[in-house]
Amino acid sequence: MGPLNGIRVLDLTRVLAGPWATQLLADYGADVVKVEAPGQGDDTRQWGPPWLTDTQGQATSDSAYYLSANRGKRSVTLDLAHPGGAALARDLARDSDVLIENFKVGGLKRYGLSYDDLAPVNPRLVYCSITGFGQDGPDAARPGYDAMIQGMGGLMSVTGLPDGTPGGGPVKVGVAVADLMAGMYAVSAILAALFERTASGRGQFIDLALLDTQIGWLANQNLNYLLSGKSPGRHGSAHPNIAPYQSFSTADGFIMLAVGNDRQFAAFCREAGISDVSSNPEFATNAARVAHRSALVERVQAALKAATTQQWLTRLAAVGVPCGPINDIAQAFAEPQVVHRQMRFELPHPKAGLVPQVRQPARFSRSAIEYRRAPPLLGEHTTEVLRERLGLTEAELARLRDSGALGKVGS
Numbered sequence: 001m002g003p004l005n006g007i008r009v010l011d012l013t014r015v016l017a018g019p020w021a022t023q024l025l026a027d028y029g030a031d032v033v034k035v036e037a038p039g040q041g042d043d044t045r046q047w048g049p050p051w052l053t054d055t056q057g058q059a060t061s062d063s064a065y066y067l068s069a070n071r072g073k074r075s076v077t078l079d080l081a082h083p084g085g086a087a088l089a090r091d092l093a094r095d096s097d098v099l100i101e102n103f104k105v106g107g108l109k110r111y112g113l114s115y116d117d118l119a120p121v122n123p124r125l126v127y128c129s130i131t132g133f134g135q136d137g138p139d140a141a142r143p144g145y146d147a148m149i150q151g152m153g154g155l156m157s158v159t160g161l162p163d164g165t166p167g168g169g170p171v172k173v174g175v176a177v178a179d180l181m182a183g184m185y186a187v188s189a190i191l192a193a194l195f196e197r198t199a200s201g202r203g204q205f206i207d208l209a210l211l212d213t214q215i216g217w218l219a220n221q222n223l224n225y226l227l228s229g230k231s232p233g234r235h236g237s238a239h240p241n242i243a244p245y246q247s248f249s250t251a252d253g254f255i256m257l258a259v260g261n262d263r264q265f266a267a268f269c270r271e272a273g274i275s276d277v278s279s280n281p282e283f284a285t286n287a288a289r290v291a292h293r294s295a296l297v298e299r300v301q302a303a304l305k306a307a308t309t310q311q312w313l314t315r316l317a318a319v320g321v322p323c324g325p326i327n328d329i330a331q332a333f334a335e336p337q338v339v340h341r342q343m344r345f346e347l348p349h350p351k352a353g354l355v356p357q358v359r360q361p362a363r364f365s366r367s368a369i370e371y372r373r374a375p376p377l378l379g380e381h382t383t384e385v386l387r388e389r390l391g392l393t394e395a396e397l398a399r400l401r402d403s404g405a406l407g408k409v410g411s
Contacts, residue, residue: 002027004028006031007030012102021100021182028369029370038077045066047063048063049064052349054351055351073375073376076381083405084405093122100129100186101130123201127205131208131210150178157232158218159172181213182210189206190206224240244259245260248304250312251307253326257321257323258322264320267321344356345359
């Protein structure tokens with residue numbers, strides 16, 4: 001059983017930041033109930049192609065995007081705009097340990113599902129609200145989306161090639177990293193609140209904003225600015241504080257060279273036949289190499305053109321110089337280390353037979369993670385959850401279906 005076995009999570013999120021968080025909680029063993037709108041469900045179910053195909057090779061209604069962030073959950077369809085649907089959600093929240101939502105600020109108040117509504121009846125509830133800009137401030141009411149947050153939060157100012165070079169200009173990261181990092185921060189905050197609850201016996205409200213998250217994880221780039229007063233620029237694949245630490249072309253492709261200290265640089269220069277570079281005071285230390293980056297890159301690039309990518313990978317690994325290939329995703333999954341770590345696996349799926357998934361990175365020595373469920377079909381567990389958690393009878397379920405509280409999709 002996973003380390004969160006016995007923790008009940010009510011998931012009122014959609015798209016990515018919230019579902020990423022609740023998928024991780026499910027991986028850790030929590031019982032996650034995903035509440036979805038009848039008939040349509042999570043927006044990302046329709047964000048294709050590509051689509052999951054069934055055992056007959058026909059496209060299903062679930063996209064690859066949805067499948068990436070909803071493993072391990074049980075799907076319940078409730079119409080929150082229906083008094084009966086909102087009442088069922090409140091009943092599920094009453095005996096949950098965690099509720100996580102990403103409605104607009106104040107959006108759940110109309111359904112009696114705000115923290116202020118639920119805390120009196122479940123004082124142990126940890127309630128995490130993910131919004132674009134947080135619960136207060138001049139932008140609190142604005143919707144926030146990953147791409148705009150990457151731009152507004154400074155990330156795109158340090159991602160891409162420098163201005164004035166071919167292809168220069170701001171570039172967003174190739175995955176919705178602001179959403180993903182918000183999901184990761186949400187998980188760590190929820191776990192911290194659950195730990196605090198063991199001492200206080202009380203839950204609490206967590207206010208998490210995409211913009212705060214984006215600014216928060218700029219890490220060294222934040223301090224580069226705060227100490228110097230100068231906004232960092234774009235360096236392409238290069239590192240702003242370390243050199244040489246970037247991609248270089250070889251005789252037949254590219255290599256990522258990641259020299260982290262002076263010893264590694266001297267070893268690289270010996271292997272590359274340019275020992276005069278490491279002994280030159282302009283390149284002898286990392287600070288000097290950063291200051292003379294252009295001249296350094298010219299010498300390193302000329303040397304690396306003399307052999308193939310695989311030759312350099314073999315030679316530099318032998319002398320302890322960090323480097324790696326620049327793989328596409330297919331090549332990344334084919335890496336022997338990735339295969340050995342079983343990062344790709346499959347789960348049984350009611351329509352597709354099997355659905356591919358990607359293992360999450362943490363490995364526990366005792367509390368082994370069990371990947372128990374494929375991303376659920378819309379409303380797949382409605383009857384199961386309402387019977388189990390709320391003790392509803394067949395007659396009561398039938399009345400709820402007839403009233404529209406469950407929509408037309410619940411099973």
